[in-house]
Amino acid sequence: MNTLTDNQLMLAVKAGEVDRLGQLYERYKVWIYNFFFQSSHDVQLSEDLVQNVFMRILKYKHTYTEDSKFVTWMFQIARNVNHDHFRKNKKHMNNADLEGVTYKTESGRGVEESMELDESKRLLREAIQQLSIEKREVIVLSKLKELKYREVGAILGCSEEAARTKAHRALKELKSVYMELQNR
């Protein structure tokens, strides 16, 4: 059932077998969800944006070609969805939004350990929020083990080396912001 490649599935979707998108959705829903969630930490928003990505895939299925690489194409759409949302909501975004974020306590850990982990998670989330949308994206994409810098570059529209440089810069900035927050 699942032996078809991403490319074969997407070409079938393009040819009218729209339900094949369900298989691609099952393969990549966690990736796309985390692409949004890791930078917004908003469950509802991330789930809504995932829907937008897959509906855009349907809307623009005619633009997919045999030479396209599905993951790259899908993440390019996800970036567009992310940027559109960011533009629309820029005026309303402020630090107060962060206060609404809830944090789960992971079961099975000691209270102190959980608190420490929660604290570092909270700081990291706050630090990520302070980065530009481009830097957040490059970190989340580079964090995905299955994507090489070459593929991250294809998604971002730059070379492999440029993608690596962008990832390093973004990560170093994240560390600096994190340390500032930790020391305040």
Add this chain to the structure above:
Amino acid sequence: MDKEKLHELWPDYVLGKVSKVEQEEIVSFLEKFPEVREELSEWDPIMGTLQAEWEVPSNEMDRAFYEKLHSFVEEEAPQSNTKGKVHRLHPWMMGIAASVVLILGFALGKLFNSEGAVTENSLVNTHEKLKAAEEETHELRTQLVISLADQPSASKRLEALSEVKKLDSATDKVIEALFKMLNNDPNVNVRLAAVTSLSKYVENPIVREGLVMSITQQESPLVQIALAELMVTLKEQKSINSMETLLKKPDINAAVKEKLEESIKEII
């Protein structure tokens, strides 16, 4: 590996982007030079949190996705079905379609062009002729449906389903053709449209039974959901067993599972 090289590679290490060989070199270097590991300790909180597991989205997201996909398929199918339809018919199909129009035209012409006083006899006669013409039209449309249903092109088979909508009643052969499409058609749009077409004839117990039996034969989540929704509308008790059988399949889709469980509760 030296200290400078290690510092340069460290962000890649944090992001899990180093090769196996580089990773082994890094680990071995840090074992030899613990002071360098100390220098890099400011990365630890970030590394620990970044390397945490990915979050998993909710089942609600799956349900919403499959509902949207289902709506998209339903909206797309009739559009592609009617677009340029006449031009895509084969000459022999055009012949059948033209006959339908001619017979109706002839009968209507007879009715409105009859001269002289309208007697009771002439009215009965005209009514009979019109009825005969309608029957002939129905017969021809049925033939058209059966012929189109066997075509290798999915768009032709969708045309067959569109023609079914114009039939007031369906013969056994039409019902058989519809079930053949529902259970065996390789194209999901055709299978979904077959569910819609068959839902018109649910008063027929054979159709109801066929729909119930079809539930376990379907592999597409979209068709499974469409059938479950139809069963809820019909409050079809007999469908519960089929849905429970489908629920036991190990590879069942999460959204379908949720839909079937909801449907069973609603029918009970």
